[in-house]
Amino acid sequence: MAEIFPEWVNDVPRYVVIAAGVSLVAGGLAVWYFFxxxxxxxxxxxxxxxxxxHELHAGExxxxxxxxxxxxxxxxxASLPPTQTCMNCHALVARDSPSVAALLRSADTGEPIRWIRVHKTPDYAYFNHSVHVRKGIGCASCHGDVTEMEEIELVEPLSMRxxxxxxxxxxxxxxxLDQITTPKWARVSDPATFAETFKRDHRIAPSTECSACHH
Ligand code: HEC
Ligand code: HEC
Ligand code: HEC
Ligand code: HEC
Ligand code: HEC
Incomplete structure (x- = not known):
């Protein structure tokens, strides 16, 4: 059969489909991102x-x-501590306190404490603590100063933006790196210069590629 159209036209439908798909995703993303x-x-x-x-334990x-x-x-x-970590002290400390009763019960029965999760990114978004704290981002940048919190509270939106x-x-x-967990860290006197040197020394360039966070 004679070729009426040049060869490349055979691929057109695929391009169209891909382009449409990409713009759908981009459109959906834009709507989500801005609204x-x-x-x-x-x-x-x-x-x-x-x-x-946290105010008492991590603070005082x-x-x-x-x-x-x-x-x-x-x-x-980051992980939460097992009951045994608390018992390192509470085997002796405040044993008679009603607020510690559930802890002692957990130690007796081996039934773990069901802490309620405060921070959670959706399953389709990948988050990793070690890549942040090993590159000089302290807990307080994302969690606030927990030593001021009687109860942990979400202080950042955890949104993609x-x-x-x-x-x-x-x-x-x-x-x-030795100040990552310091709750009330006094800033360096010249943050801009510190950041430049720090990024160079640790070869830091955070990704904005979709695939970094969406596998
Ligand atoms: C390094 C020691 C240490 C560790 C580890 C520790 N605590 Fe404590 N905790 C204390 C001390 C000291 C107090 C103050 C006791 C007091 O006021 O009489 C306290 C107080 C408390 C209180 C309040 C008691 C009251 O009567 O008001 C609770 C509840 C508590 N701890 C729970 C925990 C839990 C849960 C863990 C583990 C996640 C934990 N603690 C780990 C030392 C510790
Ligand atoms: C003695 C043990 C202990 C120490 C020390 C401690 N934490 Fe915690 N942390 C816990 C426990 C138990 C929970 C779960 C209960 C809760 O949310 O309060 C928790 C919860 C959290 C959460 C919320 C987790 C979630 O569900 O999303 C954050 C954030 C956190 N801790 C940060 C910190 C930071 C930052 C420090 C140091 C400045 C710190 N913690 C020190 C025991 C500890
Ligand atoms: C760059 C931001 C960021 C930094 C820095 C950071 N966190 Fe988190 N943290 C998060 C996010 C986001 C989540 C929810 C993660 C998820 O759902 O997988 C989280 C969850 C947690 C949890 C809940 C349990 C878990 O394992 O996910 C604890 C506890 C916690 N962080 C403690 C800490 C401590 C302690 C530090 C400092 C040593 C720290 N975080 C540093 C953002 C951060
Ligand atoms: C306060 C600053 C800060 C926040 C908030 C933050 N990041 Fe990061 N992130 C960084 C830095 C700095 C690095 C290290 C980059 C490097 O090593 O080149 C990093 C690295 C990463 C990496 C490893 C890939 C890479 O770029 O090197 C992933 C994945 C990541 N972050 C995901 C997240 C997610 C998901 C969130 C939000 C839930 C988040 N981050 C929030 C600063 C931040
Ligand atoms: C640094 C990490 C990071 C990068 C890079 C990133 N995302 Fe996300 N994305 C997230 C997190 C975290 C969420 C979940 C936010 C939430 O729960 O509100 C999310 C949510 C989304 C959602 C869901 C929106 C919804 O309706 O909840 C889409 C779609 C998305 N991202 C697409 C993209 C695309 C496309 C790119 C590349 C242009 C991208 N993301 C780059 C972290 C990232």
Missing amino acids: SPEYTDVGYKPRQPIPYS LGIDCRYCHASVETSAA WCLDCHRNPDPHFRP
Whole structure:
């Protein structure tokens, strides 16, 4: 059969389909990005099964975050402490307090405490703690100062826009690596120069590619 059209035309439908698909995704994204309420969940502060206080433990008693959130520097999840971590002290401390009763029961029965999750990104968005804290982003940049919190509260929206705002301009957030968990860290005197040097030394360039966060 004689070729009426040049060869490349055979591929047109596929291009059209792909282009349409891409613009659908882009359109949907634009609608979502510009119209989604940015602070929907900020302020979320569920009542926990035990009135555990960060203000007391991480603040007054000065226990480092990593004592309880042990995997925060090495893996995606920060992790919550098992009952045994609390029992290192509460086997002796405040045993008679009614607020500690549920903790002692958990230690007796081996039944873990069902803490209510405060921060959660959807399954289709990938978040990893270690890539942040090992690159100089402190807990307080994303969680606020928990040593002022009797109960943990969501202080940032965890929206895509929030992630991207920092990926585009992380400079105000960098800290020396030994200050990652310091709740009230006094800023360096010249943050701009510090950020430049820090980014160069640690080869930091946060991604804004979709595939970095959507696998
Ligand atoms: C003695 C143990 C302990 C220490 C120290 C501690 N935490 Fe926690 N943390 C917990 C427990 C238990 C929970 C779960 C109950 C709750 O949300 O209050 C928790 C919850 C959290 C949450 C909320 C998790 C969620 O559900 O989204 C954040 C954020 C957090 N901690 C940050 C920190 C930071 C930052 C520090 C250090 C400044 C710190 N924690 C120190 C025990 C600890
Ligand atoms: C390093 C020691 C230490 C660790 C670890 C620790 N606590 Fe405490 N906790 C204390 C001290 C000290 C107090 C203050 C006791 C007092 O006021 O008599 C306290 C107080 C409390 C209280 C309040 C008691 C009251 O009567 O008001 C609760 C509830 C509590 N802790 C729960 C926990 C839980 C849950 C964990 C584990 C996630 C934990 N603690 C880990 C030392 C610790
Ligand atoms: C760049 C922002 C960011 C930084 C820095 C950060 N977090 Fe988180 N954190 C999050 C997000 C987002 C979630 C929800 C993650 C999810 O749903 O997978 C979270 C969840 C948590 C949780 C809930 C349990 C878990 O494993 O997911 C704890 C506890 C926590 N963070 C503690 C910390 C501590 C302690 C530090 C500092 C050593 C820290 N975070 C640093 C953003 C951050
Ligand atoms: C306060 C600043 C800040 C916030 C908020 C933040 N990030 Fe990041 N993110 C960084 C920095 C800095 C890096 C390290 C980049 C590097 O090593 O080149 C990073 C790295 C990453 C990486 C590894 C890929 C890469 O770019 O190197 C992923 C995935 C990631 N972030 C996802 C997220 C998600 C998802 C959120 C929101 C839930 C988020 N981040 C919020 C600053 C931030
Ligand atoms: C730095 C991390 C990051 C990057 C880069 C990123 N996203 Fe996201 N994206 C997220 C997070 C986190 C959410 C979930 C936000 C929420 O729960 O509100 C999300 C949500 C979405 C959603 C769901 C919207 C909805 O209706 O909830 C779409 C679609 C999306 N992203 C597309 C994209 C595309 C396309 C790109 C590339 C142009 C991209 N994302 C780049 C972190 C990222």
